[in-house]
Amino acid sequence: MVMIRPALFRSSIRSFATSTKSSHHNNHRENHKYLESNSFLGSWQAPKDPKEAEAKLALLRREYAKQMKEVRKEYIQEVELMALEKQRKDEARREALRVANEERHKLKAEAAKVRAQERQIAQQQFRETLLKERAEKLEHWRMQTKKHGEKKIEKKELLRKQSSIWIDVGDLEKKILDAAAAQH
Structure with missing residues (x-):
């Protein structure tokens, strides 16, 4: 059994977790597209007249609001495009699943x-x-019935033949007496 020291185990898990996090962060940093620097940054130089400063500041705010409005529009368009792309991919995936399900059902129906x-x-x-077994049994039964009938007929015939040599009752007493006398 291998023993892992808890401190070493925790540090290896921590290093794994931080390495995946930092690799994602590095990947994002490498692939991110930054906007060009804004012209407003570092452009303010304080005038001596407060009214002129206020007018310049209002102008700067208006320009900044216009630029932000444009950035927001672009962002909204990008988000809408991404949503449309996601919707298209979802529909394609659903269609693929539907086709796969239909194919699976078709295969199931064919198998059934x-x-x-x-x-x-x-x-x-x-x-x-x-039916073959029944026919064989019926044929066997017929043969047995036929044999039984033939045996009955043979017994009757044998009995008829034997009955022709039977002795009458009156002759029977005479024969018995003769047979008894012959034994003495």
């Missing part, structure tokens, strides 16, 4: 048809086997 056909074939074979 094949299983149903196999089941019907098996049932048909079972019926044929059952």
Whole structure:
């Protein structure tokens, strides 16, 4: 069993977590596109007259508001484009899923048809086997009945033949007495 020291384990987890975070941060820093510097930065030089300073400041604020309005418009357009792109990708993904589901259902239906056909074939074979067995049993029963009838007829015939040599009751007493006398 391998023993891991808790402090070492925690530091390795921490270093893994920070490395993924810092790599994302570095990646973002490398790929981010910065805007060019704003003309307002460092442009203010305080005039000596407060009214002139106020007018310049109002002008700067108006210009800044115009530029910010343009930046916001561009941002809104970018967000809308991103939303449209995301919607298009989602629709394409949903369509792909729908097509895949239809294909899967079609394959399932075909497999069910094949299983149903196999089941019907098996049932048909079972019926044929059952009918064959029944026919064989019926034929066997007929043969047994025929043999039984023939044996009955043979017994009757044998009995009829034996009955022709039977002795009458009056002759029976005479024969018994003769047989008893012959034994003495």
